[in-house]
Amino acid sequence: MYFDKLKLHYPTPMKTTRRDWVRAAGVAGAVSVVPAKAGTPKAEPSAAALLEVFAKRQSVRKYKSDPVPDEHVRMILDAARRAPTCMNEQPWKFLVVRKKETIERMRKQTVEMITKVVDGRLAHQLNVSQKDLDNRNEAIARTEGYFTAPVYVVVLVDKECQCGVEYMKQDGTLAAGYLMLAARALGYGTVYLTDGVPEQVSREVLNIPPRYQRICMTPIGVPDPWPPMKAKKKLEELIAYEQIT
Amino acid sequence: MYFDKLKLHYPTPMKTTRRDWVRAAGVAGAVSVVPAKAGTPKAEPSAAALLEVFAKRQSVRKYKSDPVPDEHVRMILDAARRAPTCMNEQPWKFLVVRKKETIERMRKQTVEMITKVVDGRLAHQLNVSQKDLDNRNEAIARTEGYFTAPVYVVVLVDKECQCGVEYMKQDGTLAAGYLMLAARALGYGTVYLTDGVPEQVSREVLNIPPRYQRICMTPIGVPDPWPPMKAKKKLEELIAYEQIT
Numbered sequence: 143m144y145f146d147k148l149k150l151h152y153p154t155p156m157k158t159t160r161r162d163w164v165r166a167a168g169v170a171g172a173v174s175v176v177p178a179k180a181g182t183p184k185a186e187p188s189a190a191a192l193l194e195v196f197a198k199r200q201s202v203r204k205y206k207s208d209p210v211p212d213e214h215v216r217m218i219l220d221a222a223r224r225a226p227t228c229m230n231e232q233p234w235k236f237l238v239v240r241k242k243e244t245i246e247r248m249r250k251q252t253v254e255m256i257t258k259v260v261d262g263r264l265a266h267q268l269n270v271s272q273k274d275l276d277n278r279n280e281a282i283a284r285t286e287g288y289f290t291a292p293v294y295v296v297v298l299v300d301k302e303c304q305c306g307v308e309y310m311k312q313d314g315t316l317a318a319g320y321l322m323l324a325a326r327a328l329g330y331g332t333v334y335l336t337d338g339v340p341e342q343v344s345r346e347v348l349n350i351p352p353r354y355q356r357i358c359m360t361p362i363g364v365p366d367p368w369p370p371m372k373a374k375k376k377l378e379e380l381i382a383y384e385q386i387t
Numbered sequence: 388m389y390f391d392k393l394k395l396h397y398p399t400p401m402k403t404t405r406r407d408w409v410r411a412a413g414v415a416g417a418v419s420v421v422p423a424k425a426g427t428p429k430a431e432p433s434a435a436a437l438l439e440v441f442a443k444r445q446s447v448r449k450y451k452s453d454p455v456p457d458e459h460v461r462m463i464l465d466a467a468r469r470a471p472t473c474m475n476e477q478p479w480k481f482l483v484v485r486k487k488e489t490i491e492r493m494r495k496q497t498v499e500m501i502t503k504v505v506d507g508r509l510a511h512q513l514n515v516s517q518k519d520l521d522n523r524n525e526a527i528a529r530t531e532g533y534f535t536a537p538v539y540v541v542v543l544v545d546k547e548c549q550c551g552v553e554y555m556k557q558d559g560t561l562a563a564g565y566l567m568l569a570a571r572a573l574g575y576g577t578v579y580l581t582d583g584v585p586e587q588v589s590r591e592v593l594n595i596p597p598r599y600q601r602i603c604m605t606p607i608g609v610p611d612p613w614p615p616m617k618a619k620k621k622l623e624e625l626i627a628y629e630q631i632t
Contacts, residue, residue, distance in 0.1 A: 182453060183574025183609050186440050191433035192572045196466035196565060198431075208427060220622050221441035225564055226579040232620050237627045244629065298631075309581075312560045316579075319470055319561040320441060320568070327437045329428025334471040334561075336554075349630050364428050375477050377465050382482045384489065385594050386543075 195327050200371060202331025204287035205363030214328050215293060215362065221324035222297075225316035233303035233310050234317050235354055237296040244347060249289035251343045256285045288338060291361030295321065296344055298354040314357030322360065331365035334358050440572050445616060447576025449532035450608030459573055460538060460607065466569035467542075470561035478548035478555055479562050480599055482541040489592060494534035496588045501530045533583060536606030540566065541589055543599040559602030567605065576610035579603050 186192060219236050227233070239245060260278045264270050299314040301307075322332040341356045350356065431437065464481050472478070484490060505523045509515050544559040546552075567577040586601045595601065 183455075185574040186436060186443075186572050188433035188436040189572045189574075191431065192437045192440060193462060193466050193569055195431050195433070195437055196469040196569060199469055199471075201471065210428075216622065216626070217438060219626060221438050223619065223622060223625055224441040224444055226444075226446065226567060230617050230619075232625065234625050235627060235631060236625055237629075237631060239629060241629055311556070312579075312581075315557045315560040316564040319564045322471060323565070323568070324438055324441060327431050327434040329430040329434075334557075336557075351631055354631065372475050374468065374475075377461065377468060380468055380477070380479050380481055381461070381464060382480055384482075384484060384486055386480060386482060386596055386599065 195323065199323055199326040200331070200369060201333040202361075202363075202365040202369065203284055203333055204366045205291035205331065205361055206366040207290070207292060208364045210291075210293045210330060210362050210364075214330070215295070218321055218324045218328065218330075218362065219295070222317045222321035225313065225320045227313045227316070228305035228309035231303045231305055231309075231313070233300040233305070233313055235298040235300065236317075236321075237298060237348060237350070239294040239296065239348065240292065245289055245294065247347045248294075248339065248343055249286065251347065252289070252339050253282060253285050255340055255343065257282055285338065288333065288335060288361060290366070291363030293362045294359055295362060296348065296350070296359040297321065297357040298350065299357060301353055301355055310355070311357065314355075318358050318360070325360075325362050329364070330362050331368070332360040332362055335360060437572075440568065444568055444571040445576070445614060446578040447606070447608075447610040447614065448529055448578055449611045450536035450576065450606055451611040452535070452537060453609045455536075455538045455575060455607050455609075459575070460540070463566055463569045463573065463575075463607065464540070467562045467566035470558065470565045472558045472561070473550035473554035476548045476550055476554075476558070478545040478550070478558055480543040480545065481562075481566075482543060482593060482595070484539040484541065484593065485537065490534055490539065492592045493539075493584065493588055494531065496592065497534070497584050498527060498530050500585055500588065502527055530583065533578065533580060533606060535611065536608030538607045539604055540607060541593065541595070541604040542566065542602040543595065544602060546598055546600055555600070556602065559600075563603050563605070570605075570607050574609070575607050576613070577605040577607055580605060 215238060219238075222236065223232065223234060239248075260281050264274060264278060267274065297314055297318045299310045301310070303310050303313075305313075318334060322334065325332045336358050339359055344350065344356060344359055460483060464483075467481065468477065468479060484493075505526055509519060509523060512519065542559055542563045544555045546555065548555050548558075550558075563579060567579065570577045581603050584604055589595065589601060589604055
């Protein structure tokens, strides 16, 4: 585990309080540390455990029917709204959907649209292989899976905000990302849905006013099951120091 | 504190292990809980502490010169790269800048550009008040403050990725948001800089190839000091249930 490698090296130790030791231990876990001196950052006591949650977040495409208490939804959105936001405008609207008949209407319309698109593509192919058919069915099954959760959040932004469209979209995206991480901390899965559930479907079924632009929508639920973690690029591939060579 | 209100209500308690209790206690802190049954979400032990970190993240515009160990930068970027990403493409490049002369060149060029813009605006005003001049000086001082940190990360995305420009921008924004939260967990401040440091400046000074698009850049450092928390909208204003009324 990456955190095992962490060593905190602080310059000359100064007046040390018990709090300094606790604080340092909080970052480094069981790793030996020297105490923080004045001016060094005050890491959160659970920083190492916290950072592990980032690595555990993943896209979940099928859910159990177990309920998600409203208090959890609110805790998740309370985290989402702490995202960076241009000029502190917070142009967000989180539309929470729980009603079974509404979810069912979104599912039905989405499956119809996805099926139409996929079948339309196949109709223009000269040869349709078994693999093509398997892929078709898989796409439909995946779409069905999106609608197995007990609760959905549509992340919207207010087009009347002052910062302009680019900032507005960034604000919305940042809040959606925070939402997903907070949900993971509480043990729930999410998935960042854009084209997977056409905007038109959510706008019509949920009667979303034109003033609001959808950034994405996501189920929140207990995964059925947690999927295997996807292979990721190594950190080395993504970092450059001083310049890109 | 919001978390104090948390009560976890699970249906019929089933076979309970010590782990279930620890897990439940982890979410609820000191709040009384009933143990989790099979199928309920497995919250991270540090969930409550983690969710508090979201509320502590804020934009920081002046930094102490205290160094940020490279291990911390790597932990922060290791969290950033776990952001949701279209088709698992991970089109990110995190350009880390520490060299003092490079930072100084960015500072100088940015201050010159900002000064030129602000003074240009003032030159077209009929009356320039003391308040206008104060605002001018404040804008320049804020820009100077951006360059007081020991390390910078420019968050870039690869334009050659397959998912298209909209997804690419979302991927970049999501990673930048995760970066800032992870930095906060370790006790560091950040600020999501876009127009505050013109893209042209970072591109020229850092010699960024045209293949990469900048999403934002951020200092990472110990705040000097942590600014007061900005007033935020109430959660109620941001949530809608079932439909927007």
